Amino acid sequence: GDSVTQMEGPVTLSEEAFLTINCTYTATGYPSLFWYVQYPGEGLQLLLKATKADDKGSNKGFEATYRKETTSFHLEKGSVQVSDSAVYFCALSDQSNYQLIWGAGTKLIIKP
Amino acid sequence: SQTIHQWPATLVQPVGSPLSLECTVEGTSNPNLYWYRQAAGRGLQLLFYSVGIGQISSEVPQNLSASRPQDRQFILSSKKLLLSDSGFYLCAWSLNGGNQPQHFGDGTRLSIL
Numbered sequence: 323g324d325s326v327t328q329m330e331g332p333v334t335l336s337e338e339a340f341l342t343i344n345c346t347y348t349a350t351g352y353p354s355l356f357w358y359v360q361y362p363g364e365g366l367q368l369l370l371k372a373t374k375a376d377d378k379g380s381n382k383g384f385e386a387t388y389r390k391e392t393t394s395f396h397l398e399k400g401s402v403q404v405s406d407s408a409v410y411f412c413a414l415s416d417q418s419n420y421q422l423i424w425g426a427g428t429k430l431i432i433k434p
Numbered sequence: 435s436q437t438i439h440q441w442p443a444t445l446v447q448p449v450g451s452p453l454s455l456e457c458t459v460e461g462t463s464n465p466n467l468y469w470y471r472q473a474a475g476r477g478l479q480l481l482f483y484s485v486g487i488g489q490i491s492s493e494v495p496q497n498l499s500a501s502r503p504q505d506r507q508f509i510l511s512s513k514k515l516l517l518s519d520s521g522f523y524l525c526a527w528s529l530n531g532g533n534q535p536q537h538f539g540d541g542t543r544l545s546i547l
Contacts (some may be wrong), residue, residue: 353532353533354533354535357536358538361540363541363543364480364540364541365440365524365539365540365541366524366538367498367536367538368527368535368536368537371535373533411477411478415532415533415534415535416532417532417533420466420483420485420528420530420531420532420534421480421483422535422536424477424478425477426476426477427478
């Protein structure tokens with residue numbers, strides 16, 4: 323079945339560092355791909371999405387490109403801030419039954 | 435615009451007591467609705483989803499149940515809580531149809547004593 327694999331955390335970076343959180347997937351058909359962010363004690367927020375190959379989703383300085391050839395959707399940010407500390411989830415849509423397939427989440431810690 | 439409300443925000447219950455968590459969505463019709471549980475420091479576990487009134491699909495057999503009495507209302511219940519039911523419960527909605535993102539409520543922190 324479909325699956326999502328994220329790099330294990332926690333990922334610890336200094337402020338203003340470059341961020342990459344890896345996400346790879348296996349899927350049949352043509353899923354949409356999503357990144358969500360969860361701040362401590364809160365629900366998940368949709369951060370960005372991409373609906374077809376080569377699409378780039380972007381929001382709040384974060385970007386991710388839907389790479390069908392490498393089945394990847396890596397999250398990147400050029401310069402992270404302490405306020406970016408959160409857990410990030412990669413997910414893909416299951417076109418057949420309206421569910422999302424979730425990665426395990428990656429905790430990001432940004433130190434000042 | 436659409437909004438999702440989930441309450442209560444926190445709940446402390448004794449083992450063996452009943453549970454009712456409520457979720458409502460505004461600003462859309464016939465949404466798909468979801469209940470997730472998140473254990474501390476862990477990922478998301480889908481518990482139930484619903485594509486319409488009275489239509490509930492269960493993903494994980496356990497002592498929880500869900501109901502959808504109205505189009506935009508989704509309720510998570512239990513007759514007798516277990517210690518293992520502790521966790522962070524999240525309600526979400528999406529537009530009907532495939533490839534749609536889900537939008538989450540603020541969650542309920544449930545602690546069982």
